[in-house]
Each structure stands twice: as structure tokens, then as C-alpha cells.
Amino acid sequence: MSTLTRQTLTHLDWLEAEAIHILREVAGQCSNPVLLFSGGKDSICMLRLAEKAFRPGRFPFPLMHIDTGHNYKEVTDFRDKRAAELGERLIVRSVEDSMARGTVVLKTPDESRNKHQSVTLLEAIEEFGFNACIGGARRDEEKARAKERIMSFRDEFGQWDPKNQRPELWNLFNARSHKGENIRAFPISNWTELDVWQYIEREQLELPSIYFAHVRPVVRKNGLLQPVTDVTPAKPGDVVENVQVRFRTVGDITCTAPVESDADTVAKILLETATTTITERGATRMDDQTSDASMEQRKKEGYF
Amino acid sequence: MSALENLPDTDHGLLRFLTCGSVDDGKSTLIGRLLFDTKTILADTLHAIEKTSAKRGMTAVDLSLLTDGLQAEREQGITIDVAYRYFSTGTRKYIIADAPGHEQYTRNMVTAASTANLAIILVDARKGVLTQTRRHSYLASLVGIPHLVVAVNKMDLVDYDEAVFERIKADYLAFGAKLGIKDVRFIPLSALNGDMIVDRGERLSWYDGPTLLEILETVPAAHTEQAENFRFPVQFVCRPHDSANPELHDYRGFMGRVESGEIAIGDAVTVLPSGRISSVRDIQIGGVSQLRAIHEQSVTLLLADEIDISRGDMIVKSAEQPQALKEIDATMCWLSETPMSPARTYLLRHTTREVKAKIAKIDYRLDVNTLEHEPVTTLAMNDIANLTLKLAQPVFADPYTDNRATGAFIVIDESTNNTVGAGMIR
Structure with missing residues (x-):
């Protein structure tokens, strides 16, 4: 038993309570939701929040990952292990299957598959008839996300219309949709990267090993460290270095870069996060650097 | 103020606040300044806005660019929707609701204010108390924000003159008293130069009150200090x-x-x-x-x-029961571009309860600028009215002034599922 002594919640307790409230609103209002789980740190927090929201019951939704086929094995292994530990159903749908169906067509064979996840996601939504997708996106990640609602409406084509969003007042969330439309729900909208790490520390959440400092071959390009892997081999003329790095965010190999770091524990990562001088996506995402508005463009097309 | 160089050892919770004002009042600059001076802005973001400032031919970094969110807004140079920003001082986490200042203002401000416990009302020191200052203050009081900070900005453009500040304060108090907000504070500042926001600066030595950040750090984070019913x-x-x-x-x-x-x-x-x-x-x-x-x-x-x-x-x-109401008297803000259709049945969501609702009567529309009552038969976007709704089943409610959670409701149009109205039970 724990007792509370203060009359107001600490910031982490408040954020946790809000996220649990949102998860329960999705479960209460939507007949067929799904929680997107990639094995990344934000979605790992989402699973803990779902446990706090629904245990001792089962989650009132399955977990789903849209796999580009270009994810780090440490992360997909972790994804499978975590879902099994929780005893919850995990659905994996693959961008490669969409490519085989011809619904995803790459411009060049080495084009990043990251943005094509939208197509596979929309196909999976249709396949299972999901009317709500719960995700771990945060408003502090990117400017276009700062204006996204907690319950964000998508039309039949999965499109987001930033100029025509539902007003969201008090704690009264409107997750209603007609058949074919869906809601994207973001329970940790109000969390920052630092909040996520503080929560991971407090809850002692296990993470895939690549979040911690390790030595990895990389090539320095445009101020980012590009990992050298089977998917992203070194090109002629590249100088390959072995550098001690960690990932601040994990996703498709072709567009996620690690940062130099010797932080090998959550406590050290917290200290680095609190004193860093570069934003999370700025340091790590090759896909956001195309233009000032690239995230907004992808979101309008159905991206998470 | 070194923001996060030390991890918090005390936690004063989380404060949600709202900034009201138009682009001209320097609202975006104020928010940019808060983020910048609390060291929330990281090097790559700063570099990006430096580039944009230079592209627009500005000589100094335009901190207002930090809060310009969407492509459409960047093109038009205005903020069109509520955006949320975050910063932390190590002891307290802040969520800023940044509401824009033009024609959709009422709707956006009510939305932003509904979750805020403090509002910063920006006044341009050169212009003093304007119609919009009254409108912002009225809406803040309507939505029940317990703490108000009247920030007299652009003091640098009036030579940091104490008399200007005192005159604006007196003007404000003359009408503000009617609104019934108990905690109103006044602060002179220059968002552009950073005076009295996080640092005191050297040009406002006649002001001996707290800086803006000191106010934010010490104001109670809870919506009310009163004991409330469960x-x-x-x-x-x-x-x-x-x-x-x-x-x-x-x-x-x-x-x-x-x-x-x-x-x-x-x-x-x-x-x-x-x-x-x-x-x-x-x-x-x-x-x-x-x-x-x-x-x-x-x-x-x-x-x-x-x-x-x-x-x-x-x-x-059992000892603290709310009222079961099948008819509610409320103040409602219409949020939708489609006007209210008084003959229609809408869906009303109150807490987790959904009931069908019809408009029984509209008493009057309130002019948010003059506070005068006008007879109307329907409501258009941004209208605020006192009205009565008839419900198919009862809701268990308290007056909004007693309880923000059980006094509030939204109205949904079932044909589109859009949220079209926001109401506060009287």
C-alpha cells in the first residue's frame, strides 16, 4: 500500500493520470481500438500506462506494429518478447507485403520505407476495421504535432486536416467516428522527451539494448551519424568509424541516426537529456530535415 | 535561472497557462522569450529560426517564429489554432496553451482556457487597455481561470515609464473589478529585450514585484484551493x-x-x-x-x-450529492462554422455521460466586447449565449463556478461527429 501525502500530484503522476484517463476514454468510446507498439521507448511507456489503466483485466485492444522490414533486430526481438510477457495479442503488418501487393511503390530501391508505413497502416486499419489507433506521439517532437489534438480525427483516406480539427475542451474527449473513418489517440501528447526518460527511470522499464551506449560503425553525413548496416552499407568514399553511440529514438534504419554518447544507464541518459543542446528529431531524424514542413506533409497523408 | 542543469529534487507539479493577445502584442515573442530564457530552446531549433529570420530580412532573431506551427500559418504569418508548448524549470513543468488573436478568437480562447489555471493577458504599453483586453479578461473569467496576470508589454517603447504602467493598471482595475477574478496581478515587461520575464533586467528598477517566471513558479498549481465534493x-x-x-x-x-x-x-x-x-x-x-x-x-x-x-x-x-438535471441553464459558446439549428437534436456529453439535447430557449447573446445582451434566435461561430437545454436523460451536475468538471459539457453534431458547442452550467 502506498499513501499520498501531498494534495497535488507531481508532474509525472499528473501526466500518468492524464494518459490513463485518455486510454480509458478510447476504450470506453471506441468499439475497436488498437495500440501501436514499435518496441521504441515512447510505446514502451504506453504499455506501462495501459497496464496501469486496465490491469488486472486484459487490454481492451490488441497491439500492432507496422514493420518496414528495416528495423533493428534488437528492437523487433524486444517487441515480441514484451508482448509475450504481457500476454497480449501482437499484430505485425509489413511494408514489404504492401510492396508485394503493389500498393507501395518505391521510387528507387534504396528509398526509405519510413513514409510508406502510412499505406500499410491504412491497409491494416481496413483489414481489422479499427476505428481508433492509439500512438505514443508527443507534441514536443515537432512543430506540426504541437497543434494536433489528443483525439485526432482522420477521414476515410486517413488524412489529417490541420485547419479543421475538432475543438478539444476540458477533459471531454470526442472520439466518435463514422464507419471507415478513424481516430488517432495520443495519450502522451503532453509529455516531453525528458518526461519519458523520467518515467522510464521511475517505473524501471526495460528497453532495447540499442538505447544504451554501444560501439557501432557509422559514417558522418550532414552532421548526423549514419549507421553502417546491411540495409545502409557504406558507399565508396565513405569513412567508416567505430563510435560509441546510443539511439535517442528508434525507427526505420534508413532514417534513424544515433548520437555519440557514453550513457549506458537510464540515469546517465536522463542527465544527458536534461543538458542536451539538440532536439530529439533534429539529432536523429533524416526524414525531418528535408524541409521545415515535412512532418506536416506526411501527417496530412496519413502518417502517424 | 539555469533550467535543467540540475535534475529536479523538488516537484511543484504542473501548471497549465494560457497566453492571450494578438501577434501585435508580442505574444509569440513573449512565449519565445520564456522558452529561450529557461533554456528550453535547443541549438538546432534556434539555428532554424535564425535562418528564417535572416531570410525575412530581419537583423535579430525573431523569437516569435518558435511558436508558428503549421505551414499555412507560416505562409500567412499568423497563428490560426491553439498550439501547446512545454517547458520546465526543474521544479515545475509548464504547458502553455497559445491561442491566436483574430476572428476565430473566442472559440480558440475558450478551448485553450478550458484547461488553464492561469492566463497571461498581454497589453501593449503604447495602446493601453483595449476592447480585446476586455474580451480576453471576460473570457478568462467566464471559463473560470483563477489567476490572471496582466502583462504590460513593450515597456521598451515607452521608455520604461512607470507612469504609463500605473495608468494602464488603474484603467484595467476600473473594469476588471466587475469580472470577479480574485487574483489579478500586474507586471511591466519587455518580451523583446527579456526584461522582467525570467531575468529582471536593469531598466525596470522601479518595479519591485516578482518577475513573470517567479509568478508562474509560485502560483498554486491546483485549480482551486477550496475543498471540493468527490x-x-x-x-x-x-x-x-x-x-x-x-x-x-x-x-x-x-x-x-x-x-x-x-x-x-x-x-x-x-x-x-x-x-x-x-x-x-x-x-x-x-x-x-x-x-x-x-x-x-x-x-x-x-x-x-x-x-x-x-x-x-x-x-x-453519499453526503455530497450533485443535482440531477433534465433541464440545464448554461452559458454556451458555439464553436462550429455551421450555425446552431434550434430545432435539431444534438448530443450532449457531460463527464462520461452522453444524452440527447434540444434547445429550449435562448435568453440572449452576449457581446463579448461590450458585455451587452442581444436577443437572438440562433448562434453562429464564436457566439456566446445564455440558454436553456432540455435533456432526454438527467445529468449529475454542479454549477460550473463550483466544479469545473461536473459543470462543463460539450455539444456534438451526430451527423459529422464534430464538437460544435461548449457549455458551462449556471
């Missing part, structure tokens, strides 16, 4: 039916958030609408028990008796 709208019912675990066979957990007040094991409770009485057998988070739960906590309640309860019901303390 209100627990049920969001979801947990019945595990886990045959592998016989202990869970009879488990019935009522999941929700303590919207107000607090509850402890053993407390006598009444379930609405059934009126059934029981007591709290356990309070859990994620299956782990605790002795009590306070305002804003999301918990699961287990009761001593087997009672049929579902989403939309409300658990309250």
Missing part, C-alpha cells in the same frame, strides 16, 4: 473473467478519474443514476492498492456490494 464519473468497467485466476471471478473494478475531491477506503458512496448505496472496498492503480485517491488521479474503485454500474454512471460520496 466526483467520479465511470469511464470503463473492468471484469477480467480470467478463468485461470479464480480470485478475479468476482472482480468488478470501476475505472475513472477523480474529477474533484478525494476518496478513501471505507467511505460511503452513492451510485448515480441508480441511487444505490455502498462503500469503497479498495482503491487501485494497475491492480495495486492504495488507501485513498485525490483530485485528478486515475484509479479503479472496488465497492463492498455487487452493484450494476456502467460507463456514464457517477460515483459520489
Whole structure:
């Protein structure tokens, strides 16, 4: 038993309570939701929040990952292990299957598959008839996300219309949709990267090993460290270095870069996060650097 | 102020506040300054806005660019929707709701204000108290924001003259008294130069009050300091039916958030609408028990008796019951571009409860600039009116001024599922 002594919640307790409230609103209002789980740190927090929201019951939704086929094995292994530990159903749908169906067509064979996840996601939504997708996106990640609602409406084509969003007042969330439309729900909208790490520390959440400092071959390009892997081999003329790095965010190999770091524990990562001088996506995402508005463009097309 | 060089050892919770003003008042610059001076802005973001400032031919970095969110807005150079920003000082986390200042203002400001506990009202020192200052203040009071900071900005453009500040303060107090907001503070500042925001600067030495950040750090984070009645709208019912675990066979957990007040094991409770009485057998988070739960906590309640309860019901303390209302008098803000159709049936959501609603009568529309009453037969976007709604089933409500959670509702148009109205019960 724990007792509370203060009359107001600490910031982490408040954020946790809000996220649990949102998860329960999705479960209460939507007949067929799904929680997107990639094995990344934000979605790992989402699973803990779902446990706090629904245990001792089962989650009132399955977990789903849209796999580009270009994810780090440490992360997909972790994804499978975590879902099994929780005893919850995990659905994996693959961008490669969409490519085989011809619904995803790459411009060049080495084009990043990251943005094509939208197509596979929309196909999976249709396949299972999901009317709500719960995700771990945060408003502090990117400017276009700062204006996204907690319950964000998508039309039949999965499109987001930033100029025509539902007003969201008090704690009264409107997750209603007609058949074919869906809601994207973001329970940790109000969390920052630092909040996520503080929560991971407090809850002692296990993470895939690549979040911690390790030595990895990389090539320095445009101020980012590009990992050298089977998917992203070194090109002629590249100088390959072995550098001690960690990932601040994990996703498709072709567009996620690690940062130099010797932080090998959550406590050290917290200290680095609190004193860093570069934003999370700025340091790590090759896909956001195309233009000032690239995230907004992808979101309008159905991206998470 | 070194923001996060040390991790917090004390936690003063989380404060949500709202900034009201137009682009011309320097609102975006003020927010940019808060983020910049608390070291929330990181090098790559700063570099990006430096580039944009240079591209637009500016000589200094335009901090207002930090808060320009969407492509459409960047093209038009205006903010068109509520955006949320975050910063932390190490002791307190802040969520800023940044509401824009042109024609959709009422709707956006009501939206932003609904979750805020403090509002910063920006006044241009050269212009003094304007119609929009009155409108912002009225809306802040309408939505029940307990703390108001009138920030007299652009002091640099009036030579940091104390007399200008005092005149604006007197003008404001002359009308502000009528609004009934108890905690109103005044502060002179220059967002452009950073005077009196995080640092005091050297040009406002005649002002001996706190800086803006000092106000934010010390204002109570809770919406009210008063003891409130316990209100627990049920969001979801947990019945595990886990045959592998016989202990869970009879488990019935009522999941929700303590919207107000607090509850402890053993407390006598009444379930609405059934009126059934029981007591709290356990309070859990994620299956782990605790002795009590306070305002804003999301918990699961287990009761001593087997009672049929579902989403939309409300658990309250037996000694503190709300009113069951089938007709509500409310102040409502219309949010939709499609005007209200008085003959139609709408869906009303109050806490976790949804009921059909019709407009019984519209008393008057309120002019948010003059506060005058005007007779109307319908409502258009941004209109605020006093009206009466008839409900198909009762809601369990308190007046909004007593309880923000059980006094508020939204109106949904079922044909589009859009949220078209926001109401406060009188």
C-alpha cells in the first residue's frame, strides 16, 4: 500500500493520470481500438500506462506494429518478447507485403520505407476495421504535432486536416467516428522527451539494448551519424568509424541516426537529456530535415 | 535561472497557462522569450529560426517564429489554432496553451482556457487597455481561470515609464473589478529585450514585484484551493473473467478519474443514476492498492456490494450529492462554422455521460466586447449565449463556478461527429 501525502500530484503522476484517463476514454468510446507498439521507448511507456489503466483485466485492444522490414533486430526481438510477457495479442503488418501487393511503390530501391508505413497502416486499419489507433506521439517532437489534438480525427483516406480539427475542451474527449473513418489517440501528447526518460527511470522499464551506449560503425553525413548496416552499407568514399553511440529514438534504419554518447544507464541518459543542446528529431531524424514542413506533409497523408 | 542543469529534487507539479493577445502584442515573442530564457530552446531549433529570420530580412532573431506551427500559418504569418508548448524549470513543468488573436478568437480562447489555471493577458504599453483586453479578461473569467496576470508589454517603447504602467493598471482595475477574478496581478515587461520575464533586467528598477517566471513558479498549481465534493464519473468497467485466476471471478473494478475531491477506503458512496448505496472496498492503480485517491488521479474503485454500474454512471460520496438535471441553464459558446439549428437534436456529453439535447430557449447573446445582451434566435461561430437545454436523460451536475468538471459539457453534431458547442452550467 502506498499513501499520498501531498494534495497535488507531481508532474509525472499528473501526466500518468492524464494518459490513463485518455486510454480509458478510447476504450470506453471506441468499439475497436488498437495500440501501436514499435518496441521504441515512447510505446514502451504506453504499455506501462495501459497496464496501469486496465490491469488486472486484459487490454481492451490488441497491439500492432507496422514493420518496414528495416528495423533493428534488437528492437523487433524486444517487441515480441514484451508482448509475450504481457500476454497480449501482437499484430505485425509489413511494408514489404504492401510492396508485394503493389500498393507501395518505391521510387528507387534504396528509398526509405519510413513514409510508406502510412499505406500499410491504412491497409491494416481496413483489414481489422479499427476505428481508433492509439500512438505514443508527443507534441514536443515537432512543430506540426504541437497543434494536433489528443483525439485526432482522420477521414476515410486517413488524412489529417490541420485547419479543421475538432475543438478539444476540458477533459471531454470526442472520439466518435463514422464507419471507415478513424481516430488517432495520443495519450502522451503532453509529455516531453525528458518526461519519458523520467518515467522510464521511475517505473524501471526495460528497453532495447540499442538505447544504451554501444560501439557501432557509422559514417558522418550532414552532421548526423549514419549507421553502417546491411540495409545502409557504406558507399565508396565513405569513412567508416567505430563510435560509441546510443539511439535517442528508434525507427526505420534508413532514417534513424544515433548520437555519440557514453550513457549506458537510464540515469546517465536522463542527465544527458536534461543538458542536451539538440532536439530529439533534429539529432536523429533524416526524414525531418528535408524541409521545415515535412512532418506536416506526411501527417496530412496519413502518417502517424 | 539555469533550467535543467540540475535534475529536479523538488516537484511543484504542473501548471497549465494560457497566453492571450494578438501577434501585435508580442505574444509569440513573449512565449519565445520564456522558452529561450529557461533554456528550453535547443541549438538546432534556434539555428532554424535564425535562418528564417535572416531570410525575412530581419537583423535579430525573431523569437516569435518558435511558436508558428503549421505551414499555412507560416505562409500567412499568423497563428490560426491553439498550439501547446512545454517547458520546465526543474521544479515545475509548464504547458502553455497559445491561442491566436483574430476572428476565430473566442472559440480558440475558450478551448485553450478550458484547461488553464492561469492566463497571461498581454497589453501593449503604447495602446493601453483595449476592447480585446476586455474580451480576453471576460473570457478568462467566464471559463473560470483563477489567476490572471496582466502583462504590460513593450515597456521598451515607452521608455520604461512607470507612469504609463500605473495608468494602464488603474484603467484595467476600473473594469476588471466587475469580472470577479480574485487574483489579478500586474507586471511591466519587455518580451523583446527579456526584461522582467525570467531575468529582471536593469531598466525596470522601479518595479519591485516578482518577475513573470517567479509568478508562474509560485502560483498554486491546483485549480482551486477550496475543498471540493468527490466526483467520479465511470469511464470503463473492468471484469477480467480470467478463468485461470479464480480470485478475479468476482472482480468488478470501476475505472475513472477523480474529477474533484478525494476518496478513501471505507467511505460511503452513492451510485448515480441508480441511487444505490455502498462503500469503497479498495482503491487501485494497475491492480495495486492504495488507501485513498485525490483530485485528478486515475484509479479503479472496488465497492463492498455487487452493484450494476456502467460507463456514464457517477460515483459520489453519499453526503455530497450533485443535482440531477433534465433541464440545464448554461452559458454556451458555439464553436462550429455551421450555425446552431434550434430545432435539431444534438448530443450532449457531460463527464462520461452522453444524452440527447434540444434547445429550449435562448435568453440572449452576449457581446463579448461590450458585455451587452442581444436577443437572438440562433448562434453562429464564436457566439456566446445564455440558454436553456432540455435533456432526454438527467445529468449529475454542479454549477460550473463550483466544479469545473461536473459543470462543463460539450455539444456534438451526430451527423459529422464534430464538437460544435461548449457549455458551462449556471
